[in-house]
Amino acid sequence: MTPVKKTMTLNLTDAEMRVLEELCIKKDLNKTTILRQALRLYQLVEARLEKGDKLLFEEELTKEKTEVMML
Amino acid sequence: MTVTVSPIALFNVEQGISVDAELWDAITEKQLADWEAEWNMELLLALQRLNRAGVERKHWPQSRHWNWRKKTECLQKMLAYPCFSIMCDGMTQGMMIVDTPSKRCRIECQKGKNLVYIEYIENAPWNRKELLFDPPRYRGIGSILIFAAIMLSKEEGFKGRIGLHSLPQANNFYANSCGMTDLGSDPNYQGLHYFEMTEQQAVAFITKGGQL
Numbered sequence: 001m002t003p004v005k006k007t008m009t010l011n012l013t014d015a016e017m018r019v020l021e022e023l024c025i026k027k028d029l030n031k032t033t034i035l036r037q038a039l040r041l042y043q044l045v046e047a048r049l050e051k052g053d054k055l056l057f058e059e060e061l062t063k064e065k066t067e068v069m070m071l
Numbered sequence: 072m073t074v075t076v077s078p079i080a081l082f083n084v085e086q087g088i089s090v091d092a093e094l095w096d097a098i099t100e101k102q103l104a105d106w107e108a109e110w111n112m113e114l115l116l117a118l119q120r121l122n123r124a125g126v127e128r129k130h131w132p133q134s135r136h137w138n139w140r141k142k143t144e145c146l147q148k149m150l151a152y153p154c155f156s157i158m159c160d161g162m163t164q165g166m167m168i169v170d171t172p173s174k175r176c177r178i179e180c181q182k183g184k185n186l187v188y189i190e191y192i193e194n195a196p197w198n199r200k201e202l203l204f205d206p207p208r209y210r211g212i213g214s215i216l217i218f219a220a221i222m223l224s225k226e227e228g229f230k231g232r233i234g235l236h237s238l239p240q241a242n243n244f245y246a247n248s249c250g251m252t253d254l255g256s257d258p259n260y261q262g263l264h265y266f267e268m269t270e271q272q273a274v275a276f277i278t279k280g281g282q283l
Contacts, residue, residue: 003075003096027185033228037185040151040172047149 010035045070072097079215081159084206092159092209094219098143098166102156105163106139110195117202124203132201133238134193139166142191152190155219157212165212167192169220176232177254178267186267187224189235192216201240213241214280217249221273231273236263250275 012020023034045055055068074097081092095102114135121131146152151172157165167189174188197208220233236257237245242264245251251266268276 003073029185029228036150036227037172040149044149044151044172 072099074099079157081157081164081212081215082210084208084210090159090209092157092164094215095156095158096153096219098139098154098156098168102158102163102166103140103143106166109162113196114202117196117199117204120203130240132199132240137191137193139191139193142168153223155216157215159209162195164195164198164209165193165216167216167220169223171223171227174234176234176267177265178252178269181232181267181269184232185227185229186232186234187220187227187229189217189220189233192235213244214248218277218280221268221276224273230270231277232268232270233273234265234267236260236265238263242266250279 020031020034023029024031027034029037049055049070055070056065057068058065074095077094077096079092079094080089082088083090114132118131118135122128143154146154146168151170153169153171155167155169156163168191170188170190172185174186176182176184176186192213194212195208196202197204198210198212200207217233221231224231224233233251235245242253245266246253249266249268250272251268252272254265254267256262257265
C-alpha cells in the first residue's frame, strides 16, 4: 500500500551532507528516510508553535528546562 | 485527500468464511461518521450488557472514552501521524493512528532506534468478544492493523520495529498472537504494559500471518 512518491534533487553544502551522512550511520537509516523524518518533525513542531505551545528540552537529572527558539 | 485502498480479507465468524475487505491509509469523514453513529451506540449497549452481567467497571474497556473525531482532528494533515482504517460491508471495522518520528525503541538490542509507535488502535465493538458479542462479527482486524504498522515501519526504513502501550484487555493479544516483547508496566504511562516488536519478531509475524 505504498503511496506514489515524487523525486526531487537536493543541493547540500559539504557540511550539511556530512551531517546527513553521520545521521544515516548513527540512526541506521538512509538519507531519504532521515529527511522525511526531519520534515515530519518540522511540520509537527511548527503546528504546535502556531498554536502557541513552546518547544522545551528538559535536563534528565536536574529537570532544568530550556526553550528552543524556532526562527 | 488521497486515500490508498488495499484489498484484504477478514474472517466472518458466524458464517465461517473469509470475506473481502479494504485497508485504507486514512481515517476520513466516513469512518468518523461510522464511529459516531454506529460504534458509540453499540458500545453503550455493550456496556449495559457488561453492567447487567455484573462485570466490574474496572474490567470495562478503557477505550470507551476515546473520541476518534477529536483525536483525528488534532492529528489530521500531520505527516508525523499516519492513520489507517479497515472497511468491510460498507462499515468501519477498525481504526489506528501511529506516530513515526518521535518515539524510540526500548528493547536492549534495538535501544534508541526509530520505530512506528501505535498511538491508538481500536476494533469496532461488534468484533470484540470481551464486550459480550457472541460470536463477534469479524476476526482479523487487530492483526491486519498490526501488519499495516509493520509495513509502514519497513517503508520508513525502521525494519518492522513497532511499539505500543496496551490496554489490559489486549495484553494477551500483543504478547501471544503478535509475538511482541512485553517490557512490563510503564509508570510514566498510567501503568499500561509497553510492548515492542523487533525486526525478527516482525518477520515471524508476517510469515505466520501471510501478506496483504
